[in-house]
Amino acid sequence: MDAPRLLDGRLKLRHLRLVDALSEHGSVVGAAAHLRVTQPVLTRALRDLEEILGVSLYDRGPRGITPTLYGSAFTEHARTVLAQLTQAGRHLAELADAGLGTVTVGTHLAGSNLLLPRAIAALKSDRPHLTVVIHEASPEALLADLQAGRVDFVVGRLTGVPAHGTVQRRLYDEPVRLVARRGHPSHRLADPTVADLIDYPWVLPGTETALRRELEQVFLRHDLPLPANRIECTSILTLRNLLVETDMIAALPMLIAQDDARLRPLPISLEPMSHTVGVTGPAERTLSPSAHALLEHLDAVAAGLISPR
Incomplete structure (x- = not known):
């Protein structure tokens, strides 16, 4: 693949959203519904994208589609770009009004009952007009959301080795x-x-x-x-x-x-x-001031949680 071809104007933002949705839903039907387009429109866009890249991104089967080696690699890059653009929009909004802003946090079982609610309550006490959005899902789904910038970071159990493109921050055991x-x-x-x-x-x-x-x-x-x-x-x-x-x-x-x-x-x-409960965040993406503020409250709340061994 000739890298400069990706910058010749044919590659569009909709192509990045396309591969994100296809990889997440595993079917043309699910991706089309998520993107609110018809299946023929989505199929045509995928064909155009594969022509631009010069590779096949998905294997088609009776139960849906599976990313090829190229599809998995391109999805990762597409999600990184989408995440950076999402973060850029939030950053500009917060520069326009420091009292406003949005932080989106993913969570699963560990930390969801005490740590996160107490940290959010403290944050809202300091910044009442800041919007906090909570996504609850499986760790695997939240990792995909993190990579695509749909969540700023994830609060929950930490894995032994951080997933590619992420960093971990331990809070307590x-x-x-x-x-x-x-x-x-x-x-x-x-x-x-x-x-x-x-x-x-x-x-x-x-x-x-x-x-x-x-x-x-x-x-x-x-x-x-x-x-x-x-x-x-x-x-x-x-x-x-x-x-x-x-x-x-x-x-x-x-x-x-x-x-x-x-x-x-x-x-x-x-x-x-x-x-080990903590925060999983992006390795290379800059967090917004709102996200940093919630992290500070998470640290403070975690310091007061004593976990018996």
Whole structure:
């Protein structure tokens, strides 16, 4: 591919949005609906883009489309450009009115119940006209949002190695505990084990999450299968309601159960399972003043959270 050809005027912003949507949704139908265009229009735009680049970006199959090696590489660059343009718009808006601005933060289970709400409350106390937008999704979906600039940063569990193009900022460590509602029959057991709980219904994280893989290892170490009666859920609101209204059991970060009067941890050790909670942000993109302000409050709130080990 001749790099200067990308600057000859044929490549448009809509092409970048196109590959972002196609890679995110995995189908022409889903991408067209997201972009609010017809499928023929999207297909024609993709054909034009592949002609400009001189490579095939997607493999077509009966279940949708899959990025090729070229498609994955170009999507990453397209999302970087889109993110920079989004950030430029926010930066200019804040320069025009320092009291306004928007910060968009992604979150998943860890840190969503205490850390983030308290930091947002403190931020709004300082800057009441600043808009805070919260996106809750799986870690994988939030990473794509971060790369595309749809979120400024993500608050939640940190991975061992930062994903390409991201940096991590540790805030605190938090153990993982098995949790059930207060009054759950398992609380009457003198010294419960994982085997004692296997026949209860369970709420497990999605298969794509690190917590799910670690829980599978817990069952494996106890020579147990996964609970036969189980559902998969990553929404903290849905998960909590299932726990307090039924006899379901779940593995949660300690602070979620500790702060909820209707939940109670079970006296079963899941060592060495724990969460390192922190912020995942862009490695090369400059954050807006609003995003920096929220980060400062996250640091202050995290300093006051004591996680028992």
